[in-house]
Amino acid sequence: MICVNKPEKNVYNENMAVEKKPALINLHQLKVSCSQCNLSELCFPHGMNPDDMEKLDTVVEQRKPLHKSDHLFREGDVAAGVYAVRSGSVKTIVESPNGDEQIVGFHLPGELVGLDGFMDGKHTCTAIALETTSVCAMPLEKLEVLCTKLPSLHNQMRRIMGKEVNDEHKMLLMLGKMSAEEKVATFLLSVSRRMEERHWKSSEFVLSMPRQDIANYLGLAVETVSRLFAHYQADDVIQVDRRRVSILNMQRLKEIVGECKGAEASAVKS
Amino acid sequence: MICVNKPEKNVYNENMAVEKKPALINLHQLKVSCSQCNLSELCFPHGMNPDDMEKLDTVVEQRKPLHKSDHLFREGDVAAGVYAVRSGSVKTIVESPNGDEQIVGFHLPGELVGLDGFMDGKHTCTAIALETTSVCAMPLEKLEVLCTKLPSLHNQMRRIMGKEVNDEHKMLLMLGKMSAEEKVATFLLSVSRRMEERHWKSSEFVLSMPRQDIANYLGLAVETVSRLFAHYQADDVIQVDRRRVSILNMQRLKEIVGECKGAEASAVKS
DNA sequence: CGTTTGATTGACCCCACTCAAACGTGGTGG
DNA sequence: CCACCACGTTTGAGTGGGGTCAATCAAACG
Known part of the structure; x- marks a missing residue:
C-alpha cells in the first residue's frame, strides 16, 4: 500500500x-x-x-x-x-x-x-x-x-x-485580561509549544500567517504587533526576519506572560 | 405529586x-x-x-x-x-x-x-x-x-x-473587536433578549451581578461601565438605578451594536 | 449610627490605535 | 535583465479611548 x-x-x-x-x-x-x-x-x-x-x-x-x-x-x-x-x-x-x-x-x-x-x-x-x-x-x-x-x-x-x-x-x-505585550508573548509561546508537540524546532519556526492575521487574532493593531516584535528583538528575547522567528530567551517570554507586572521593566524598557 | x-x-x-x-x-x-x-x-x-x-x-x-x-x-x-x-x-x-x-x-x-x-x-x-x-x-x-x-x-x-x-x-x-460602547450595549441587549425568552419583561429587569462582574466580563474597568451607563441614561437610551435597568430606546442600542461608526455621533455625544 | 460594600464622578495619564510615509521583496512584463 | 508595481512590514508622530487613582456618595448591615 x-x-x-x-x-x-x-x-x-x-x-x-x-x-x-x-x-x-x-x-x-x-x-x-x-x-x-x-x-x-x-x-x-x-x-x-x-x-x-x-x-x-x-x-x-x-x-x-x-x-x-x-x-x-x-x-x-x-x-x-x-x-x-x-x-x-x-x-x-x-x-x-x-x-x-x-x-x-x-x-x-x-x-x-x-x-x-x-x-x-x-x-x-x-x-x-x-x-x-x-x-x-x-x-x-x-x-x-x-x-x-x-x-x-x-x-x-x-x-x-x-x-x-x-x-x-x-x-x-x-483577549479580556492581557496587555499587548502579554498577548504577543503568549502567542509566540503557543506556537513554540505546538511546534515542539510536532517534534519540530520549538525555538525557530516560520509563521504561516501575516502580521495582519496575528494582530486580528490578538485583538491588536498590526503596528502594535510589529512594534512589539521589534522591542522583543531589541531586548534579545527573539529574532525576527519577516515571518521567520527565533526565540532566544524562552524564560523571559514566560516571565512576561506569567507576571508582567514584575517582569516588564526588565523585559521591555522601550 | x-x-x-x-x-x-x-x-x-x-x-x-x-x-x-x-x-x-x-x-x-x-x-x-x-x-x-x-x-x-x-x-x-x-x-x-x-x-x-x-x-x-x-x-x-x-x-x-x-x-x-x-x-x-x-x-x-x-x-x-x-x-x-x-x-x-x-x-x-x-x-x-x-x-x-x-x-x-x-x-x-x-x-x-x-x-x-x-x-x-x-x-x-x-x-x-x-x-x-x-x-x-x-x-x-x-x-x-x-x-x-x-x-x-x-x-x-x-x-x-x-x-x-x-x-x-x-x-x-x-472582546476582540468591539469598543467599550459596543460591549456595554451588546451586554444589555443580550440580557434583554434572554429576559424575553423567559417571558419576562425584556426592557425592565434587575441585574443579578455587580458592576465589577459586568466590567470583568466585558474586558473593561468598572468605572468605564459606570460611565457608559450614565451616558446612555443621559441620552435617554436606558434608565438605571443601581442594578435595576430599564431600556427606553431598544432601537438605539441595536444601532450602537450594528454600526457604531455611524451611530455613535448621535447616540453618545459625551 | 458607624461601618462596610458597591457605585459614581472627576482628574490625569498612558497604552495602544490611527494616520502617514518609507521600506524591502516578490512578481510581472517590457 | 531591469523597471515597475503591489503587497506586506516597519517606523515615526500624534491622539484619544479607556485605565488608574482618588474622593464622594448611597445603600445595606450589624
Missing part, C-alpha cells in the same frame, strides 16, 4: 515552506491511513488502540489540497464533516453583523477544524487556508455510525471537544 | 429579587420533573417528546440551594454532572496563571452550566452563584447511559454543545 506519510519529514517540510508548490504526487488520489500517519499522536486517533484506529481509517477521506486563501467551509454551511490538517495551516474566523471579523484560531498539522459544526449541523465559523494545505476529512454520518460502535471513538470525540472549549476559554482570558 | 413549578411565576420572582430569602418550602426535598417544569422550553428538554422527557426525569436531581458566592464547582474538579439553573443565576470564570480571572458567562434560569467538564471529565472553569440559586443536576454516568438509549437526548447534547461553542465565538468577537 502506498502511504504518503512514510517519509517522515515531508509533511513538516511542506508546512514550513512559506510558499511551496504542491508535491509532485497528487495527494488526494492516495488512500490515507491514520494508523500509519506520523501525526496520529497529535491528531484524532491519539490514544486509540491499533484495532480501533484501523476502523477509523475506513471513514477518513483525503481531500484535494487547498490553495492559499481557499475556503474549507464558510459560516452557515451545512457541516459535512470534521477535518484534520495534514499539512499547511488553516485559520478560522467569525464575522460580526457590522462586517469586521475575528480570527478565533490557527490550526497546524494534526489539529482539527470544523468541530463547531459537528454540534448543530451548521458551521458557526469560516475556515480559510493560510498556505497550500491538505486536510483529511471525516464525514459526519460515517463518524456518527462508527461512534455508536466504538466507545473509544466516542470518548475521543468528547476529549477533543473538551480541548476545544478549554482553548476558547484561554483565548477569552487573553 | 407535588410540583414546585406549578405556580408559574415563582422561579422568576426568586430570580428577579436581588437578595431574597429562600422559599418557605425546601426545594431540595422535592422530586423535580422536567416534563412539568415551565422552563423546559428553554432548558435541556427543549424539543424533546413527552415520552423521552419523562425518562429524562429519572436522571434529574434537585440540589440544595446555593447561597450567594457559593461554588457550584471549581476549575480542576472532577465533573460530576451538568447543571441547569432553576432559579437565581450563576457566573462561570476561568483563571490565568498570574492570578486574575475572566468571567466567561452569566447563566440565567433554564441555562446550563458545567458543559466544559462534560467533555474530558474535569471542569475547566469555576461556577459561582450570583445570588440565592437552585439548580437541577444531571449526573454524568446516568446521562451517558440514557444517551445511548435515547437518540433524541444524544442530539440534544450536541445541539446544546453547539450553542455553547457559538456563544463563545460571539464573546471572542466582542
Whole structure:
C-alpha cells in the first residue's frame, strides 16, 4: 500500500515552506491511513488502540489540497464533516453583523477544524487556508455510525471537544485580561509549544500567517504587533526576519506572560 | 405529586429579587420533573417528546440551594454532572496563571452550566452563584447511559454543545473587536433578549451581578461601565438605578451594536 | 449610627490605535 | 535583465479611548 506519510519529514517540510508548490504526487488520489500517519499522536486517533484506529481509517477521506486563501467551509454551511490538517495551516474566523471579523484560531498539522459544526449541523465559523494545505476529512454520518460502535471513538470525540472549549476559554482570558505585550508573548509561546508537540524546532519556526492575521487574532493593531516584535528583538528575547522567528530567551517570554507586572521593566524598557 | 413549578411565576420572582430569602418550602426535598417544569422550553428538554422527557426525569436531581458566592464547582474538579439553573443565576470564570480571572458567562434560569467538564471529565472553569440559586443536576454516568438509549437526548447534547461553542465565538468577537460602547450595549441587549425568552419583561429587569462582574466580563474597568451607563441614561437610551435597568430606546442600542461608526455621533455625544 | 460594600464622578495619564510615509521583496512584463 | 508595481512590514508622530487613582456618595448591615 502506498502511504504518503512514510517519509517522515515531508509533511513538516511542506508546512514550513512559506510558499511551496504542491508535491509532485497528487495527494488526494492516495488512500490515507491514520494508523500509519506520523501525526496520529497529535491528531484524532491519539490514544486509540491499533484495532480501533484501523476502523477509523475506513471513514477518513483525503481531500484535494487547498490553495492559499481557499475556503474549507464558510459560516452557515451545512457541516459535512470534521477535518484534520495534514499539512499547511488553516485559520478560522467569525464575522460580526457590522462586517469586521475575528480570527478565533490557527490550526497546524494534526489539529482539527470544523468541530463547531459537528454540534448543530451548521458551521458557526469560516475556515480559510493560510498556505497550500491538505486536510483529511471525516464525514459526519460515517463518524456518527462508527461512534455508536466504538466507545473509544466516542470518548475521543468528547476529549477533543473538551480541548476545544478549554482553548476558547484561554483565548477569552487573553483577549479580556492581557496587555499587548502579554498577548504577543503568549502567542509566540503557543506556537513554540505546538511546534515542539510536532517534534519540530520549538525555538525557530516560520509563521504561516501575516502580521495582519496575528494582530486580528490578538485583538491588536498590526503596528502594535510589529512594534512589539521589534522591542522583543531589541531586548534579545527573539529574532525576527519577516515571518521567520527565533526565540532566544524562552524564560523571559514566560516571565512576561506569567507576571508582567514584575517582569516588564526588565523585559521591555522601550 | 407535588410540583414546585406549578405556580408559574415563582422561579422568576426568586430570580428577579436581588437578595431574597429562600422559599418557605425546601426545594431540595422535592422530586423535580422536567416534563412539568415551565422552563423546559428553554432548558435541556427543549424539543424533546413527552415520552423521552419523562425518562429524562429519572436522571434529574434537585440540589440544595446555593447561597450567594457559593461554588457550584471549581476549575480542576472532577465533573460530576451538568447543571441547569432553576432559579437565581450563576457566573462561570476561568483563571490565568498570574492570578486574575475572566468571567466567561452569566447563566440565567433554564441555562446550563458545567458543559466544559462534560467533555474530558474535569471542569475547566469555576461556577459561582450570583445570588440565592437552585439548580437541577444531571449526573454524568446516568446521562451517558440514557444517551445511548435515547437518540433524541444524544442530539440534544450536541445541539446544546453547539450553542455553547457559538456563544463563545460571539464573546471572542466582542472582546476582540468591539469598543467599550459596543460591549456595554451588546451586554444589555443580550440580557434583554434572554429576559424575553423567559417571558419576562425584556426592557425592565434587575441585574443579578455587580458592576465589577459586568466590567470583568466585558474586558473593561468598572468605572468605564459606570460611565457608559450614565451616558446612555443621559441620552435617554436606558434608565438605571443601581442594578435595576430599564431600556427606553431598544432601537438605539441595536444601532450602537450594528454600526457604531455611524451611530455613535448621535447616540453618545459625551 | 458607624461601618462596610458597591457605585459614581472627576482628574490625569498612558497604552495602544490611527494616520502617514518609507521600506524591502516578490512578481510581472517590457 | 531591469523597471515597475503591489503587497506586506516597519517606523515615526500624534491622539484619544479607556485605565488608574482618588474622593464622594448611597445603600445595606450589624
